[in-house]
Amino acid sequence: MSGLLGYGSCYDAMHEADLLILLGTDFPYDQFLPADVRTAQVDLDPSHLGRRTRLDLAVVGDAGETVRGLLPLVDAKKDRKFLDEMRRKHVKSLTGVVGAYTKDVEKVTPIHPEYVADILDQEAADDAVFTVDTGMCNVWAARYISPNGKRRVIGSFLHGSMANAMPHAIGAASAEPGRQVVAMSGDGGCRCSSATCSPSRPTTCP
Template sequence: MLALAGTLQAPVGHTLRGKDVLQHDNPYDVGMTGLLGYGACYQALHEADLVLLLGTDFPYDEFLPQQKTVQIDIDPARLGRRTPLVQGLAADVGTTLRAVLPLLRERTDRSFLDTMLRKTEHSLEHNVDAYRTATKQQTPIHPEYLAGLLDELAAPDAVFTVDTGMCCTWAARYLTPNGQRRILGSFVHGSMANALPMAIGAQIAAPDRQVITFSGDGGLAMLLGELLTVKTHRLPVKVVVFNNSSLGMVRLEMLVAGDPPFETDHDEVDYAAIAAPMGFLTRRVTDPDDLRAAITEVLAHDGPALLDVVTTKDALEVPSHVTFAEARGFALALGKVVLSGGVGDVLRLAKANVRNIPT
């Protein structure tokens, strides 16, 4: 794939499932597409002369171009089911690319590639990274800051398992692949509560590797009993709870649809207090100044450990491309919140996310 990109001087985008494989040490990387996306991937897809979809079954067709697309996949049932194609090839991607490469004329014009690379760098510096560093002193703790510290402090070959929902956003934007790490999740099915059982399987399969969950409080609540499985089998899984007392992705989806959040928030729960009698090392953090030390202690523990971090529910996932309909729905929802007396809620939301608007 890298040889193909080099020959064509073409940008390479990826989905969340391909992040830990395609992003590391890739000089053509322009980020990720989709609702969780960042960088210039969306723009590159829609401005390219030709788009190659290689072994991907990315399901969100609103983020895919509707023309000038060639798809290669070993499963013929996947060809053209997400977006119209000018050519579909039912074949192994690696075998096909190796056969095609000698037939291609090497391009020297890299103006399109360089433009997309510059836009990606700007996006990462001014939106993604700036937002993480700007929130490190805010309370409740911003999940971006937590995810950034986990990325910094985790082992080079750590395995991360990621719950469905907002945890996918923080993993997509703040975990750095290095050729050794793995990022596992329910990235197609959208099944809640997957991070903890996946961590159990990963730890059994790789007992000498550090396994860390990005667990939403909603997902963990659904499978609390699996904490006992971790303890019974003495698995050194590190459970990190993004505890915002909310079903964050559903809350955001309601706002985008034009509806104020309804029945998405729930009672505050101290998951550290629950896990401690089960035999876990536990730490609960509400102050961002305590977060680095707590993460360091939990990751260094020789046994099961749970880090319960109280995070803000107001951190929003803002994609790299915002449609008019999404913006209109969000504005309509906020208007309804204001009319119902929630001006303070809207102001808090705006302050929490102003740095995260794509520029």
């Protein structure tokens, strides 16, 4: 991913590409998009076209239908140099900068939240539903929860509503009672009563 949720390798890939195609995305981090790379955008909503970056081609239409129409016109490339280099950078980020928070930290007090997210990723079911609060829980889920095609991450990605993970988790569990649901909630998702909290410990929850 790019932007605040990314590692940097996607940023490099976009800035070093010959052509950037934005499909049905309105990602808000415009400062991470390249200004001098040929860019095309496809979206059903015309108001999204060119809103984040300048475009060489704007297409109003369904992203899936557009891709299916274009693929027969694209010749497969045999040179994997660019792809392999970007993947190498991605792996380096995961094992280096990101991995620094999750290796040899079992005895660190207090434990890093990144370590908690990494353990959740390892222990959760292959088809688990993760709900994430807006803020750092969102970042930790994006960086440490491994997508596999069966898992799902639910959050307030459009409006950025606070303390959404718990009600999302309740709704997901009610919709699919047999499916594992993991709520990644921050202190905004835990409401304390005056009987259990004191002014000196305003974020302590039972």
